[in-house]
Amino acid sequence: MLEELLYAAAALAILVGTVFSMIGMIGLLRLPDVYARLHAAGKVSTFGVVLLTVAAILAVPYAWSRGLLLIALLLLAGPVVAHAIASAAWRTGVPMKGVCRDDLAAHRLVTDEQHSARAVR
């Protein structure tokens, strides 16, 4: 009985994880620029994988401690990777498309001036 319940929960986790990953990949294809696409790619590589790991823990309960550690590390590392790529894109000057509001633009102007001042010197 318990085993069947665990299997059902695992199937549900696989289903949700797969649908989540699929929507994420559709987003990756449809969204306009690097920053928006990183939302899709970053979240899929975190939660898609986490949900599949949850399914593995529920279905095969031999190495659950290792699985939980893996989930914790994935949840910590995923956002860091997405932030690193977004930060690198911004620092190398990749433009945004269709911006509604940009609180960083003023910041960018200042650092650009500093850069050119440094180049003149």
Added chain:
Amino acid sequence: MLAYLRLVLICLVLFLALTENAEPANIVLGLLIGVLVALVVRPAPDLLSIRRLPLVLFNLARYTLWLAVDIIRNGIRVARIVLDPKLPIRPGILAIQSEMKSELGIALNAHAITVTPGEQVVEIGEDGVLYTHCLDVVASAESAEAAQRTRRRLMEGIFR
């Protein structure tokens, strides 16, 4: 010294839980690995105290639960945006003031924002201003303040 011992102990417990093997040889190996990790990491003396550990663990669980609810709610919102034929995104970068003061606090705050679907920290300015790229910057600007307050309340239970 106490901080080192504590870290060694935590590493030993983690190692034993992961290897699922409590033979004396394995315990010695776990101790050696713990000492090695402690020597490399150099733990901060007052980051974690055993006496507050149950409370911290409880607050950590509460924080994780709130984060999970937030992730699911925002995930559905973003999925609806992505699947909409018109693709109604309003992208932009929002400056959010970090509620925490310490380096670790700012980092955790940025992590909490980035882990939420539809929001992602691009750059961290002076005084812990988190420049966040949002898929729907108008909606995020409305909800950011309340979310930051809740994050602060939950995180203070972990740190202090």
